[in-house]
Amino acid sequence: KQEVTQIPAALSVPEGENLVLNCSFTDSAIYNLQWFRQDPGKGLTSLLLIQSSQREQTSGRLNASLDKSSGRSTLYIAASQPGDSATYLCAVRPPGNYGQNFVFGPGTRLSVLP
Amino acid sequence: DAGVIQSPRHEVTEMGQEVTLRCKPISGHDYLFWYRQTMMRGLELLIYFNNNVPIDDSGMPEDRFSAKMPNASFSTLKIQPSEPRDSAVYFCASSWDREDYGYTFGSGTRLTVV
Numbered sequence: 523k524q525e526v527t528q529i530p531a532a533l534s535v536p537e538g539e540n541l542v543l544n545c546s547f548t549d550s551a552i553y554n555l556q557w558f559r560q561d562p563g564k565g566l567t568s569l570l571l572i573q574s575s576q577r578e579q580t581s582g583r584l585n586a587s588l589d590k591s592s593g594r595s596t597l598y599i600a601a602s603q604p605g606d607s608a609t610y611l612c613a614v615r616p617p618g619n620y621g622q623n624f625v626f627g628p629g630t631r632l633s634v635l636p
Numbered sequence: 637d638a639g640v641i642q643s644p645r646h647e648v649t650e651m652g653q654e655v656t657l658r659c660k661p662i663s664g665h666d667y668l669f670w671y672r673q674t675m676m677r678g679l680e681l682l683i684y685f686n687n688n689v690p691i692d693d694s695g696m697p698e699d700r701f702s703a704k705m706p707n708a709s710f711s712t713l714k715i716q717p718s719e720p721r722d723s724a725v726y727f728c729a730s731s732w733d734r735e736d737y738g739y740t741f742g743s744g745t746r747l748t749v750v
Contacts (some may be wrong), residue, residue, distance in 0.1 A: 568681075
């Protein structure tokens with residue numbers, strides 16, 4: 523059974539710092555991996571989607587990498603801003619039957635202090 | 637596009653009452669998902685539809701839960717009778733293909749059963 527963990531559970535940094543969020547999954551056979559952001563009281567917003575054949579994706583100050591063999595993904599946030607404060611979740615989709623939907627990690631709660 | 641629209645935003649009901657949650661997916665999205673989020677269990681997939689047809693309802697916790705999608709622009713999740721342990725935030729999400737591009741969540745319905 524696929525399990526997803528995220529470290530750290532919470533992170534507090536001063537504005538302007540570069541930071542890395544980590545995601546680990548137990549089964550390296552995945553279809554894709556997606557990073558989401560969740561603001562308090564809101565739904566999830568997709569940040570970056572990495573297909574199994576890809577190694578990384580970039581969007582603005584965000585960069586996500588994928589290493590299937592080691593069961594790891596990292597989300598790099600450059601020059602963090604207070605507006606980046608949110609919970610970040612990674613989710614993996616198993617291969618094969620599409621009915622095996624996303625397995626979500628517990629999230630990392632990020633606070634960027636002005 | 638207004639995104640995925642869910643109603644109501646908040647629902648407080650007494651144990652034993654019927655609860656109906658509503659979702660309008662993004663136009664053109666062929667997949668619709670219902671999730672439940674709690675502090676204890678995180679984010680769990682309940683059921684998903686493809687082209688209005690329920691494909692996988694293995695995540696539906698009990699027969700008290702049912703979901704329908706009568707057309708491409710509307711879906712409901714019904715709990716009858718409701719119990720206090722059903723208290724959670726229920727999210728609807730939609731995507732336009734099985735590659736997960738455009739995966740979009742609604743803002744959720746916070747359900748409290750007293």
